[in-house]
Amino acid sequence: MRFQNPTRTASSIAMMAVLTGSVFLAASVTPTQAADFGPVQPEKFDVKKADIGKRLFYDRRLSGDAAISCASCHDPEKGFANDLPLSKAYPGSDGFRNTPTLINTVKRDAWFHDGRIGTNLNDVTRESITEDWMMNMDMRIMQERVKQDPIYVNMFKEAGWGEPSNGKIRNAIPEFLKTLTSRGAPFDTGKMSASAKKGFELFKGKAGCASCHSGPIFSDSQPHNTGVPENPDIWSDPMRHHTFVAYAMFMGVENYMNIRRDVGAHVRTHKADGSDIGKFMTPSLRELKYTAPYMHNGTVKTLADVVAFYNNGGGMDPNKDKSLKKLGLSKTEQANLVAFLEALTGDPLTGPAHVWAGTISTNYEPIANWRNVPN
Amino acid sequence: MKNAKTFNVIAAAAFMSTVSFAPSAVLADGHAMGPDINLPLAALGNPPIAADNPTSPAKVELGKMLFFDPRVGGDASTACSTCHEPKQGWAFADGFSRGYPGTVHWRNSQTIVNAAYYGKLFWVGSASSLEKQAKSAAKGGVAGNGEDDIMEARMAFIPEYRKRFKAVFGTEWPLIKDVWRAIASFEQTLIQKDSPADKYLAGDKKALNEQQLRGMKLFQGKGNCIECHNGALTTDEKYYNLGVPAPERWDEDGLAQITFRFEQYAKGNTQEQYRKIKDDGGLYYRTKEKSDLGKFRTAPLRYLKYTAPYMHNGVFWDLREVVEFYNAGGGTNIFTDGSMAKSKTPLLKPLGLTDAEIDDLVSFLEAYSGPEIEMSPPKLPPYAPLPMVSK
Secondary structure (H helix, E strand, O other), X not given: XXXXXXXXXXXXXXXXXXXXXXXXXXXXXXXXXXXXXXXXOOOOOOHHHHHHHHHHHOOHHHOOOOOOOHHHHOEHHHOOEOOOOOOOOOOXXXXXXXXXXXXXXXXXXXXXXXXXXXXXXHHHHHHHHHOOOOOOOOHHHHHHHHHOOHHHHHHHHHOOOOOOOHXXXXXXXXHHHOOOOXXXXXXXXXXXXXXXXXXXXXXXXXXXXXXXXXXXXXXXXXXXXXOOOXXXXXXXXXXXHHHHHHHHHHOOOOOOOOOOOOOEOHHHHOOOOOOXXXXXXXXXXXXXXXXXOEOOOOXXXXXXXXXXXXXXXXXXXXOOOOOOOOOOOOHHHHHHHHHHHHOOOOOOOOOOOOOOOOOOOOOOOOOOOHHHOOO | OOOOOHHHHHHHHHHOOOOOOOHHHHXXXXXXXXXXXXXXXXXXXXXXXXXXXXXXHXXXXXXXHHHOOOOOOOOOOXXXXXXXXXXXXXXXXXXXXXXXXXXOOOOOOOOOOOHHHOOOEOOOOOEOOHHHHHHHHHHOOOOOOOOHHHHHXXXXXXXXXXXXXXXXXXXXOOOHHHHHHHHHHHHOOOOOOOOHHHHHHOOOOOOOXXXXXXXHHHHHXXXXXXXXXXXXXXXXXXXXXXXXXXXXXXXXXXXXXXXXXXXXXXXXXXXXXXHHOOOOOEOHHHHOOHHHOOEEEOOOOOXXXXXXXXXXXXXEOOHHHHHHHXXXXXXXXXXXXXXXXXXXXXXXXXXXXXXXXXXXXXXXXXXXXXXXXXXXXXXXXXXOOOOOOOO
């Protein structure tokens, strides 16, 4: 069921949930969207390689000036996101979007709020490490830093990878990301409250949420314009605004000095009429309790506010998706929806399986007998 | 050494009667042809100004601000001046330049003073203009580590720069290429041509004392320094392997080892070379000719008093050490002893200089430095939001 399909109805959405795999629906429904709502299937992963990825994830030496790691923005205590409306960025810049969670990111088809990477997490890793306002790392230096650390050298060897290389680093981090899948949410364990159960019915039915928030992670991995208001802090703060300009320049957005709105998925499709401006990728609805504030720019503080936003038919935008309409949900219905959304949050991924135990030194020991051993 | 320019050859031939045509005619860097003529020492004139980047006081002033502005760099903490610090001879007073945060460089930072005169810049001549040098340094992973888009974007949020770029370059928004052009114009003002040696060469026979004059004679005679350090620039701008020893820092410092390998990787070495090499391959990285392993550009001699340590890797901490190195006929490294190459220039031979003669030579070298060029960093203009223009 595509969000853009004007003929869809609440009943067909409900049908979709039960008729998975139906030949009748297959012609108009993508596999992701037709899938059951949950639970999230764990990914198979290579323990040793994922362990390398885990250490790399928490290692500040993966950024150009060794000031930040992946975890600086993707904080395990905050659902591998963080609580700032707009993310931090590499030193010297500041962010212009909310940090998305990495939990279940392995289940996505496209990444970043604008969906600019639609290939795989290896590319996402490369983009995040090398982009000048994210980690600004020359990956050749990264490789040599990792090769300088005997702990990594040993881990790579033990994992059957030989010596560290930047290509393997880009494989190791996605291997770790495979471990970040939701588990234990009341929705999955059958322990939802009565209110949450009512919320689920609304979600599939009257509220129409499921038309975009579908599948096990509750996302169709498609861009939509819901009219989320701009975050004025981007445009009033030169540290954020210049970062946006650099991004827009790099992404080939026209007139980048004069725009004052986040173009979103326009960077995927570059439609000449600009009708794709302001579309953002449907986020997953899992682990929301850890990841406030919400929306691509962090402008909505609570889940109650999110539900109220959609109850009002979304925001104001000339390109807003026409299928967003006022929902007429009562206060109780809205509360039920919030209860349902909260029931999609599982166990925190804050234990040693997901957080590197101990500190990672940013000092480098010299290689002994340097002149007589191969580089 | 050899210079293809006819004018220079004639001028030199007319002046230099004592300089040999020497075995060096077939050696040197292997590229030149024709007789080996050493240009006479001469006073320095004004630096050349590229026709496509004419200077103006406003451009120089803007370039000065940009030279000191760390926002022209990756994390807004390193400016040109970070590694070319006015108080450290417009260079950096350590063997290796300090490098971008989280890194160390792998070569000695060269002074900006008189950079405007040279045909090529960096230790192996990898930049052909001041503009290109500035750009490479601001973007290099162990130098400025900046990217064009973010640096250009930052400039747009500094109202004072918008005004100045518009006045100087006529653009609505600052362009990154004009950042390099303005910096080049500023660097053309950092010149030293009033050293005692320059005054002497310009005709003031009292500008050098007795010792310095003895040193000058040795420079052109027994020391044969003029073989490469010749002409008004005191450099033939060619490349030689002198056998400068590899710095011990590579044996002792993990950070330096990282950069060493990164450079082998980044410069397009073969896998075999990457594994094996344990010293800076120099000109080889540009030409990929094995005969160029370990070669570096003849360093100019002005402003030396302020720019210790010396050589491409900063292994010598004073000028006496440098002269003693040449007196011993240069040194050895993996590009001289055959373990990777045998590219040492045969021009270097033990000189047999006495201690007193070494002192004389050092005093002459010091006479190529005039007053220190002092400058306080300019006050840098702040960021400000752009007006809310609706699209």
